[in-house]
Amino acid sequence: MNDMTLPPPFTAGDYKSDYKPIWCPGCGDYTVLGALTKAMALLQRPPHEVAVVSGIGCSSRIPAYTNCYGFHGVHGRALAAGTGLKMARPELTVVVAGGDGDGYSIGGNHFLHACRRNVDITYLVMDNHVYGMTKGQASPTTEPDWDNKLSPGGTGVRAFHPLVIALASGANFVARAFSGDPNGTAEIIAQAIRHPGFSFVEILSPCVTFRPEQRKWRDLVHPAPVAETDDPARAARRIMTDDGFNIGVLYAGSRTQYERARVASATLDEIEAEYAL
């Protein structure tokens, strides 16, 4: 393992571990890893002051490939673990990462409440619109008409809209990035980490194994033609009307981030007394 206590200045390579990723060749997650390490280099946070927390899935392997502290947790519960970590160790930069199945389905409820709580963590979702690790089932963001052997004719179920949900639930920073633009993604991740409160970055990250047609995403993405806004109503209108391929910061709000109470308001004995039978 690399030395976590290297002196600054830090390069992107200082945030990478010696473990080689075992994602499929062509997977977008490779360049998301590169973008994350570049973002850390932009921020110059020492690796030992950063924690990368994940759930289960292909993209959730990412903590092992960084030289930061890592926690590869239970399916869908990465945000719960990350929130707890940030509460216990507020001086750490906490980045939670995972995929669309882990974050929007198994962990969907945690997603809503993490947005609502607005703890100062950054959530990166590598969205490929499919469950890749379990061989290509439809995920919450899969198009309803995606025809495949496991859901012939498509699921017919409306796709989850994570950016709208995040905004409506109270996320303080909402952005979309594309794995094929690692430098742009790095800048967005750095901005998300700097922004106080809960920051959500949806990263379009093709799964070339089960969704080879996603190679065309490179031709479909484009920079959002408007500047970021701090008006949630305007942001909601923009996100609801976009084509799903606008890249950039779509909302940067000013909600006060959640802070834990520094002083206990009652002793343990007093609390226990309230519940005494």
Add this chain to the structure above:
Amino acid sequence: MSTTKPASVAGGTDRDALEPPTDNPLPPLMPQSIEELMAQALAMEREAVARYGELADMMETHNNPEVAALFRKMAGYEALHAERILADMGWVEDEPPLTGKPPSWLTAEAPETVPVEEMHYLMHPWHALQLALAAEQRAQEFFTRLAADAATDAIRRAAEEMRDEEAEHVELLQKWLAKVSPPGPDWAVDPDPPRYLD
């Protein structure tokens, strides 16, 4: 008095909609000095080194040593190009000055960078060489454009020199490709595929 209308008056719903842009992207900023041009060339070579390294790692992990070795070799060549730029510009001890300007290429990644999503775990050296050739051709086109739109004669000459170097690389790769047989039509057939097909 300001003529700027409030957003609610000037914009309305249409202004807020994020429709795909229909106009052409803005023309990129051209280098204004030899240092800026060569800093971009260096950034391009370094990005190519990093990407070829990643691609070689992918192929090693997926037990495709022949293609891994080819990508590793390409990373080595690009590293030599980067070192030569550093030496020629006297940047061996110090990094090039940061301009803070965006690069002059229109794409998200530098022209010489092979896109990750073009990989396949069963790809052959022929495929890898095709991707490398396309990358060198994009780099050649990039410097051709910089030479055509150069701000000064000195920058134009330097861009032409870079263009000619990329043309040499294109030629070398074409010769290399001529010695490599293209794979058969069933190159991607896997008796135990990752996709569920039953």
